Amino acid sequence: xxxxxxxxxxxxxxxxxxxxxxxxxxxxxxxxxxxxxxxxxxxxxxxxxxxxxxxxxxxxxxxxxxxxxxxxxxxxxxxxxxxxxxxxxxxxxxxxxxxxxxxxxxxxxxxxxxxxxxxxxxxxxxxxxxxxxxxxxxxxxxxxxxxxxxxxxxxxxxxxxxxxxxxxxxxxxxxxxxxxxxxxxxxxxxxxxxxxxxxxxxxxxxxxxxxxxxxxxxxxxxxxxxxxxxxxxxxxxxxxxxxxxxxxxxxxxxxxxxxxxxxxxxxxxxxxxxxxxxxxxxxxxxxxxxxxxxxxxxxxxxxxxxxxxxxxxxxxxxxxxxxxxxxxxxxxxxxxxxxxxxxxxxxxxxxxxxxxxxxxxxxxxxxxxxxxxxxxxxxxxxxxxxxxxxxxxxxxxxxxxxxxxxxxxxxxxxxxxxxxxxxxxxxxxxxxxxxxxxxxxxxxxxxxxxxxxxxxxxxxxxxxx
Numbered sequence: 042x043x044x045x046x047x048x049x050x051x052x053x054x055x056x057x058x059x060x061x062x063x064x065x066x067x068x069x070x071x072x073x074x075x076x077x078x079x080x081x082x083x084x085x086x087x088x089x090x091x092x093x094x095x096x097x098x099x100x101x102x103x104x105x106x107x108x109x110x111x112x113x114x115x116x117x118x119x120x121x122x123x124x125x126x127x128x129x130x131x132x133x134x135x136x137x138x139x140x141x142x143x144x145x146x147x148x149x150x151x152x153x154x155x156x157x158x159x160x161x162x163x164x165x166x167x168x169x170x171x172x173x174x175x176x177x178x179x180x181x182x183x184x185x186x187x188x189x190x191x192x193x194x195x196x197x198x199x200x201x202x203x204x205x206x207x208x209x210x211x212x213x214x215x216x217x218x219x220x221x222x223x224x225x226x227x228x229x230x231x232x233x234x235x236x237x238x239x240x241x242x243x244x245x246x247x248x249x250x251x252x253x254x255x256x257x258x259x260x261x262x263x264x265x266x267x268x269x270x271x272x273x274x275x276x277x278x279x280x281x282x283x284x285x286x287x288x289x290x291x292x293x294x295x296x297x298x299x300x301x302x303x304x305x306x307x308x309x310x311x312x313x314x315x316x317x318x319x320x321x322x323x324x325x326x327x328x329x330x331x332x333x334x335x336x337x338x339x340x341x342x343x344x345x346x347x348x349x350x351x352x353x354x355x356x357x358x359x360x361x362x363x364x365x366x367x368x369x370x371x372x373x374x375x376x377x378x379x380x381x382x383x384x385x386x387x388x389x390x391x392x393x394x395x396x397x398x399x400x401x402x403x404x405x406x407x408x409x410x411x412x413x414x415x416x417x418x419x420x421x422x423x424x425x426x427x428x429x430x431x432x433x434x435x436x437x438x439x440x441x442x443x444x445x446x447x448x449x450x451x452x453x454x455x456x457x458x459x460x461x462x463x464x465x466x467x468x469x470x471x472x473x474x475x476x477x478x479x480x481x482x483x484x485x486x487x488x489x490x491x492x493x494x495x496x497x498x499x500x501x502x503x504x505x506x
Contacts, residue, residue, distance in 0.1 A: 043062060043063045043064065043067045044063075044067075045057075045063055045067050045068055045071035047208070047502075048208045048261075048502050049068075049211065050211065050260070050261050050262060050264070050265050051113060051114070051117050051211050051212055051260060051264075051265040051268050051269070052113065052264050052265060052268065054068055054116075054117060054211060055112075055113035055114070055115070055116075055117060055268075058105065058115070058116050059105075059110065064098075064102040064105070064116070065097075065098040065099075065101040065102045065105070065115070065116025065117075065160060066095070066098045066099055066102050068098070068116060068117070068118060068211075069094055069095055069097075069098035069116075069118050069160055069162070070095070070098075072118040072162060072208075072209060072210060072211070073091050073094070073095070073162070075207070075208055075209050076089070076091075076162070076209045079187075079207055079209065079505045080204075080209060082185060082190055082505065083184060083185050083187060083190070083203050083204070083207055083209070083505065084166060084181070084182045084183065084184050084185055084200075084203075085120070085165055085166055085184045085185075085199075085200040085201075085203040085204035085207070085209060086120070086162075086163045086164065086165060086166065086200065086204070086209075087123045087133065087135065087163075087164050087165065087166045087167075087181055087200065088123065088130060088131055088133075088163050088164040089162070089163040090130055090161060090162060090163045090164075091162065091163070093130075093161075094118065094160050094161060094162045094163075097160045097161070098116065098118075098160050101115055101116040101158055101160065102116065104158075111156075111157055111158040112157060112158065113268050113292075114154065114157040114158050114159045114268060114269070114272055115157065115158030115159075116158055116160060117158070117159050117160065117211050117212070118159075118160045118161075118162050118210050118211055119154060119159045119160065119161060119162065119210050119211060119212050119213055119214070119269075120161070120162055120163060120164070120165040120200070120201060120204050120205075120209070120210040120212075120213040120214075121151055121161055121163070121164055121165060121213065121214050122164070122165050122167050122198050122200065122201050122213065122214050122215055122216060123135055123164040123165060123166065123167050123200070124167055124170070124171050124216060124246055124247040125148040125150065125151050125164075125214055125216075125245065125246050125256070126144035126146060126147055126148045126151075126245040126246070126247075127144065127147050127148070127151060127161070127164065128144060128145055128146050128147045129143060129145075130143065130163075130164065131143045131164070132144050132164065132247070133164075134167070134169065134170045134171070134247045135166060135167045135168065135169045135170070135174075135176075135179060135181065136169045136170055136179070136376070136377065136378070136381070137179065137180060137376045137377070137378075138369060138373065138376045138377070139247075140180060144245070146245060147245060148242075148244065148245025148246050149242035149244045149245055149277050149279070149280070150214065150241055150242055150243075150245075150246070150256055150273045151214065151245070153242075153272050153273055153275070154214075154269070154272050154273060156272070157271075157272035159272070162209075162210055165184075165198075165200030165201045165204055165213055166181065166183065166184040166199055166200030166203075167196075167197050167198060167199060167200060168183075168196040168197035168199060168221075168380075168381070169377065169378050169380065169381035170247065170249060170362075170366070170381055170385075171197040171198075171216050171218060171221055171247070171249045172197065172218075172249055172362060172381050172384055172385060173377070173378055173379075173380035173381025173382070173383070173384050173385070173437065174196045174197060174199065174378075174380055174381070175193060175194075175196065175199070175380070175432055175435055176378040176379070176380045176381065178378050178379055179378045183199060183432065184199040184200045184202070184203040185203060185432070186202075186203060186206075186228060186229060186429050186432075187203055187206045187207040187229065187503040187505050188206070188229070188230060188429070188468065188469050188470060188503040189429070189467070189469060190505075191431050191432060191433075192228070192428075192429040192430065192431060192432060192469065193228060193429045193430050193431070193432045193434075193435050194225050194228055194229055194429070194432075195224035195225035195226070195227060195228035195229065195425070195429065196221060196224065196225065197216070197218075197221040197225075198213075198214075198215030198216060198217075198221050198222055198225045198233070198259060199225055200213075201213035201214065201215045201225065201259045202215075202225030202226060202228065202229035202231060202233075202259065203225075203229060205229070205231045205259055205260060205261060206229040206230055206231050206261075206502075206503055207503060207505050208502065211260065211261070211265070212258060212259065212260035212261075212265055212266075212268075212269050213258075213259050213260075214256060214257075214258065214259070214273075215233060215256070215257060215258070215259045216243075216246060216249070216254060216255065216256045216257075217233075217235040217254075217255045217256070217257060217447075217451065218249045218250050218253045218254050218255070218358055218451060219253065219354055219355070219358055219440065219445055219447060219448045219451050220424075220440075220445050220446075220447025220448060220451070222234065222235050222255075222257055222259055222459070223235060223424050223447045223457065223458075223459035223472070223474055224424065224425060224445075224447060224459075225259070226259060226424070226459040226460075226472060227424035227425045227459050227461075227470065227471070227472025227473075227474075228425065228428075228429035228469075228470065228472070229429075229470065230461045230464075230469075230470030230472075230498075230501075230503070231259060231260065231261055231461070232259070232260055232261065232262050232263050232265070232266055232458065232459065232460050232461070232489065232493070233257070233258070233259040233260075233266070233458065233459050234257045234258055234259075234263075234266045234270060234456070234457075234458045234482070234485070234486070235255045235257050235450060235451070235456065235457045235458070236255060236256075236257045236270060236273075236274065236456050236482050237284075237454060237455065237456045237479045237480045237481075237482055238255055238282065238284075238454030238479070239282050239283055239284030239286075239454070240270075240274050240284060240286070240456070240480065240482065241255070241256050241257055241270070241273045241274050241275075242256075242273075242275070242277035242279075242280045242283055243255075243256055243280055243282065243283075244277055244279050244280040244283075248361075248365060249358065249361075249362050249365075250357060250358040250359075250360075250361035250362055251282070251361055252282075252357060252361060252400075253354065253357060253358055253361070253451045253452075254282075255451070255454075256273075257270065257273070258270055258273060261499065262490070262493050262499050263295070263458065263460065263486050263489035263490040263493055264292065264295060264490055264493075266458065266486060266489075267291035267292045267294075267295060267486045267490070268291075268292055270291050270482065270486070271288070271290070271291050271292060274288050274291075274482075275288055284480070286480050289483050291482065291483050291486055294483040294484075294486065294487050295486060295487055295490040295491075297487055298336075298487075298491070299332075299335050299336060299337055299487060299488050299491040300335065300336030300337070301336060301337075301338065302336075302337045302338065302418045302419060302484070302488060303337070303338045303340075303416065303417045303418045303419075304332055304337045304338065304339045304340075304417065304418070304419050304420075304421055304488070305340060305341070305342030305413065305416065305417035305419070305420045305421065306329060306339060306340070306341055306342060306420075306421050306422075307342050307343070307344060307420055307421065307422040308341065308422075309343060309344075309346075309347075310344075310347045310422045310423070310446055310449075311325070311422055311423040311426070311446060314346050314347035314348060314444065315347055315348075315426065315443055315444055315446070316426075317423050317425075317426040317427065318426055318427035318428075320427070320428070320465045320466065320471065321423055321425070321426060321427055321428075321471050322423075324462045324463035324471045324473075325423050325462060325473055327462070327463065328421075328462040328463075328473055328492065328496075329421070331492060331495050331496060332421075332488070332492060334495070335491055335492070335495060337488075342413055342416070342417060342420055344406075344409055344410060344413060344449070345406060345409060347444045347446065347449070348444045349402070349406065350406055350444070350448050350449035350452050351444030351445055351448045351449075352399075352444075353399045353402045353403050353406060353452055354403075354448040354449075354451050354452045355440075355441060355448070356391055356395055356396060356398075356399035357396065357399050357400065357403065357452075358451075359384070359385070359387050359388040359391060360388050360391045360395070360396040360399075361388075362385050362388055363385055363386070363387075363388025363389055363391070364388070366385055367389075370382065370385060370386060370389075379437065380437040383437045383438070384437060384438070384441075387441075403452050406449075406452055406453065407452070407453050407454075410449070410453045410455065411453075411478075414477075414478050418477065418478075418481075418484055419475050419476065419477050419484060419485060419488050420475070420476045420477075421473065421474070421475055421476075422446055422473065422474060422476075423446055423472070423473050423474070424446060424447060424459040424472035424473055424474045425446065425471075425472055426443075426446075427465070427471075428465040428467060428469035428470070428471060429469055429470075446474070447459075447474065449476075450474070450476050453479075454479060455476045455477060455478070455479060456476065456477050456478075456479070456480070456481065456482040456485045457474050457475065457476040457477075457485065458474060458475050458485050458486065458489045459472045459473070459474045460472065460473060460474075460475070460489045460492060460493060461493075461498045461499070462492075462496075462498065463498060464498075464501070475488050475489055
């Protein structure tokens, strides 16, 4: 077996594969050995498909040797959040309700990854139905943060955040209804992209809230997210929310540079509306200086208070989630974990009038953000208020007690990426997010890539003990 470097990115590994220095079998065995050594404490995998992965790796190796190279995802091991259907492999939503569910069809976004040559190593832990967690009363333990196992991974794409950060997979899928890609990206120190609403098919993904749900890539850096998005994006006539738009070359766009980009700083979100911790504020301001040095035209932006976006998004999310789960919550409430049941049941108390008012307010907030984007190419704010908290200190209603910085982009459907912007005094990652115009995901990726290239943060990895 050829030696695989520790923690390769997709871009690095695909280059080695294309040059014949390693094979997909080498890379898959490397990831399998890391999973065997570390996932016993991280709990990032819920269902493991190692044998099938090795068979797929052998096939990919044979295809590449015969000249049938499919591109940068060919032979790359990935993980799939356990709300994405996988034919013949159970998809549980991390819930007792679906503990033995085995779908007959694979989610469209996963099909596209597999068609591009990606190798699925298994299904990754999630908060129950992408809403309730971390939970300690389910058949499976919650995922743990590789930087400190006593810390929260963020949710709901908890297993993906942990597995990518620890190098158990090179990338994975996530879903994002109020921040479920970006919060784990921030707490686990990786890069997570919530694409524009409608850019990536959600068919075959267990829904949480139809009008807010997004699915997208999570990886170590923006370049790898661009590679993943290239495969995942595209119109799907069987997803009612899918958009028929041209798909650019996301990776090629990274080389364009960012000088002249107009970056709006939404400081009031994290200074006035919900004050972030001093270490987070300092890291964010350092990042603003980096973007200025790269030639970006940086100035202040102001929107409605963060609480307006959060309240609007929460009313819509909980109403739609309750509509999906109403029958099971009435008939089998004991099958849900406490966190999911408690959060979702709030939806029973929201009236139709409340929901319609929230949707009307959403229209106003979308228009407000669109107007701001006449002045800016990208908007910048923090992803989370601080480093990852201790997992035992995360209560079931935390995201409703204080507004999430991530919810505005779900309300607007805007493409938004979370990148690592430094580390706390405890050595834990800190994250900020960049948000762009609808379907201008390429510009968001370009700015993220430029920032990552100009800083040293991507050179540090967790040491799982």
